[in-house]
Amino acid sequence: MLDRELKRGSTELLILALVEDRPRHGYEIAKLIERRSDGVLQFHVASLYPLLYRLEKRGLINGRWVEKAGQRRRRYYKLTVAGQKILTQQRQTWRDFFAALDHVAGINPA
């Protein structure tokens, strides 16, 4: 488990990145994070959704109720144009941050 501060700083990036290629609902986002991090990163309902709502409020993602044939009505979040910009920026920031860490402490980013 990562440190809380580090986690908080990175969660936004995680979510934005996950909805970059296509819209996803909350449960899917939580599962993807868990699976892709091999269980290191886990999001529970109590913290995931407030974060989604915050991102939505800031206009970075956009939620919409969608009904698909044979499935339940779900809320799908997709990246907005503003969200895309922030994602690009954050990727760069993290890249710089890890490069700096590597220089100083000899860590290769994952």
Place this chain on the structure above:
Amino acid sequence: MPEWKEEIRERLADLKLAPPRETEIVEELAQHLEDRYEELLTDGATEEEAARAVLAELTRSILVRELRRVERTVPDEPVVWGARRRNVIADVWQDLRYSLRGLRKSPGLTAVAVLSLAVGIGANTAIFSVIDALMFRTLPVPKPEQLVQLTLTWDGPQCVVPPCTDAYIYPQFEMLRGRTDVFSAISAITILDRSNVTSGGPGDDLDPSPVRVELVSGSYFLTMGVQAVRGRTLTADDDRVPDAHPVVVISYAYWKRRFGLAPDVLGRTLELNGTTYTILGVTSPDFSGAWVGRPTDLWIPMMMQSQVMPERPGMLTNSKKWFDLLVVARLKPGVTVQQARAAAELPFLQDLRERAGTNSTAQETQRLARYHLRLDPFAWGYSPQREGFAQPLTILMAMVGLVLLIVCANVANLLLARSIVRRREIALRLALGASRLRIARQLLTESVVLALMGGVCGLFFAVLTTNALSPTVSSGPAKMISGMGRPQDLGVSLDLHLDSRVLAFTSAACLLTGILFGLVPAFRGSRVSLAPSLSEHGPNTHGAGGRFGLSKSLVTAQVALSLPLLIGAGLFFRTLHNLKSEDLGIDRQHLLLVWTAPEQTGRVGQALVPFYRTVQERLAALPGVRSVAVINGGFLQGVGSEGGATERVLKVEGESPKAGLSLNIEVLGPKHFETIGQPLLLGREFTDRDDATAPKVAVINFTLARFLFGTQNPIGRRLVSLLERDSGAAWEIVGVVKDANHSALRGQKIGKLYYAYPQYTSLLRQMELAVLTTGSPTSEAPRVRQELRDIDPRLPVIKIDSVDEQLDDVLARERFMSGLAAVFGGLAVLLVCVGLYGVISYIVARRTNEIGIRLALGATPAKVLRMVLMESLQLVFAGIAIGVPTTLALTRLISSRLFGVTATDLLTIVSAALLMIAVGALAAFLPAQRAARVDPLVALRFE
């Protein structure tokens, strides 16, 4: 599987989210939990383990904390019906906006509703503002609750000898003045009207109207706590030595009226009865003295009593004469009324007994023991008219209350019709999940909004109405007030303005009305059933009966409520008519009535006799005048001047006093009965020879003659006075006159005892003249006025009137009542007309299809017309059937104000009912005609 939504909702409760937002979050989170739960089951967990794990992830503290950061504000979103109520203020705000939007959509209905509400609420506000000014408003002084009035009362069966009320011997007041332990200030007041006031020096600029003077002790303004806006008020130093303080404080209104608010008013002078007073100061504009409804113009130190009241000089030093005084004190802070009374009463009664002397009889001692000193709150000021106005105002308040109820029924009906039209909209909301309570509240909000709009317009209406009311309440019979007595029949001039109490009343009226007329449509509206309302055509063609039941009941109620108003108006109108056309027993066509106040010229008692004679002779010599009668007072004033129960006033010589008739004493001159046209039945009337030196003679009326002597001839019999002031003197009866009902209209039988004025000077104060003219009496008025001025320029002429004009003044209150009752009755009829028209029109429109079928099946248009007419008349008949018994119960309450007509007068009731039927037929005729003209084909297509 646990109820995820409930779990989430329970955790979100603290956040107080807007209902739609909350619903959305609950749904989304619930889905997540469900997915997670199923995942855990798939992974091999038991149901219990899975549920526990899921709920553990829904950590309350994190969820609430994180959501609170994001969802801080309540967004202003449209109502999602059916969402759970979380935020009352937001809901009310939404209701309000929605109501306004709805009302804007139907401007016609809104206008009619607001207008009728304005009339109803406005009328209530207007009448309440009169009640407020007369009954509830305290004197505009600091801490009015500290003011008390000290009254000497007698707890015996009937007050025979003064003091009864408001009377003192002046030295008694001086004794009370010493009670500084309980009173912070105490003052004596007497209020009177004076006509001889000139401003700007002698002989110059006579004030044409009587000036109201308060003679006050020096501590008056200290007691009241009133300051001057110019100069200063009176102090104790202005009231020390009799006749030595010719100073005056004037009211703001008087400053405006007589001096045009001249800044140099201080130090200028006024002359009253020959004494010149220097103006010391002007009081603040809102203070108009101690007598509510009779604004004071001048305040003069009590020590000037003999100058101001030349007719009763030396009252301050006289320890025998009872003097009309209000004694008003301000309690020291912390002193209760009981403490003050205890402290003041004992020494006061002691003093009273000492005055009676040691040699008083046992009977006298017994009588003195029944005196008490009473302390009453004086926060509301002095106003004997309060009693006189209380009943008429209560009746009027009930009337306007009825009008408001009718308005409510009317508006309820309008809204009901509208709520039926809005059925589909409401059904849609119910389908979306709105609770019925929520819809009812929405509809109720609409009603209250309507009522508030009506209230605001009503305030304007109220201002107009009160302006119209003011002159009516202020008119009363001509009367010069010297001292206070019990002049209940006086008019009042009230400062009718909208104060906070009136506004509070109006707001309460609005709210109540809104709820009252909104309740029925609200419950009705929220009871819409879904399926038929949502179908294309709505429920309008199925089954005619019962659907309009509520509307019909409301119309019936309106008719029932209007009847008391109509019948009341009819009864008051007939009362007024009866009073006006009553046989007064005098010549109404040719009499000119003149009121003067010779006492103010300084002539008292015997000195008035030659003056009376001169006036009578000089006026009788005028061309156009046939003869002149002089009377001491009480002629056509609405009240008798002097008298009491016969057994206390007189007895037949040689017999014992006889009880059972009340008696009036009047003092007259020669040729009186001939002049006023009152027939002499036996003997003679007074002549010039009945002077002070001649044997004492009296004339009595028929009622008194019958009462005292039965069928015997009273001429030559002698009457012995039982009044203390007459010390057992006897009068010989020389004449009997027919009863005339001119001193107390609406009079029961009353005994009349007439004395010749030269033989009974103790009652000579005012002088009324009845001038019999050859032509129209009013055309002689200027000549009479001029002649009186030539006789004595100082003689105040208070009023000159024809008999009919004076009757109008005496009957001011009756005119006030019948006028307003007529207005309210008319309003009620108009409202019923509008209500009935609306309902019948509506019913006809909704039944077009049914009527079309009837016509197609062979009914004639005439038959349809009759059908619709009968249907509406049935409502009117039902209303009458309910209204008449109700009215009979109500009118009994006003029977004391009726004259010549009983409260159950058949003619009035039948007329009112017929009028109602005619109005009903009229209101229904147009819609009925429309129904008869229905084209069957069009009507069927209407489906």
